[in-house]
Amino acid sequence: MSTIEATTRWLRDLQEGDAVAADRLIPLIYDDLRRLAARYLRRERSDHTLQPTALVNEAYLRLVNADDVSWRGRAQFFALAARQIRMILVDHARKRNAAKRGSDNVRLTLHADVAPLSDPSLDILALDEALAALAERSARQANVVELRFFGGLSVNEAAELLGVSTSTIKDDWAVARAWLRRRLGGKDAT
Secondary structure (H helix, E strand, C coil): CCCHHHHHHHHHHHHHHCCHHHHHHHHHHHHHHHHHHHHHHHHHHCCCCCHHHHHHHHHHHHHHHHCCCCCHHHHHHHHHHHHHHHHHHHHHHHHHHHHHHCCCCCCCCCCCCCCCCCCCEEEEHHHHHHHHHHHHHHHHHHHHHHHHHCCCCCCHHHHHHHCCCCCHHHHHHHHHHHHHCCCCCCCCCC
């Protein structure tokens, strides 16, 4: 059985209440989750207090304890893991900013495809707000950004997960990147 098939099997078993499935799932996904968390943290400030292991553990616990998820497979798991990791970082940034009462915002460096051309570093809260605004305009485009940029999914994987063609994903990705560049660069995004 391939890793993809085994992951899907254990996710479905987990959904059906098999307590052992979570233990079987960990070895199949841990290294990939840790790479995903490390990718996020490389974009954060150098003195960030979260470590990849802590990020993975928190995201994993949130995912395996989620009652409202209908597991379909590995790609969906990693898409949701990417969202959880992003939310953990956003929550962490909000707490840090609240504790400092408006002092320096938490900043991260984005991949050149998403970041504004003039400033590849931006506030994670600004990014979260921009993605929320994009989701209001186009939920699918926001999902494509989350899947491709944060989740590291390929065009094919994102297309399969969202049930659309690869050309639709490519188009959504291009439009969403341009919109985010304008929005995060401080220009009118409409």
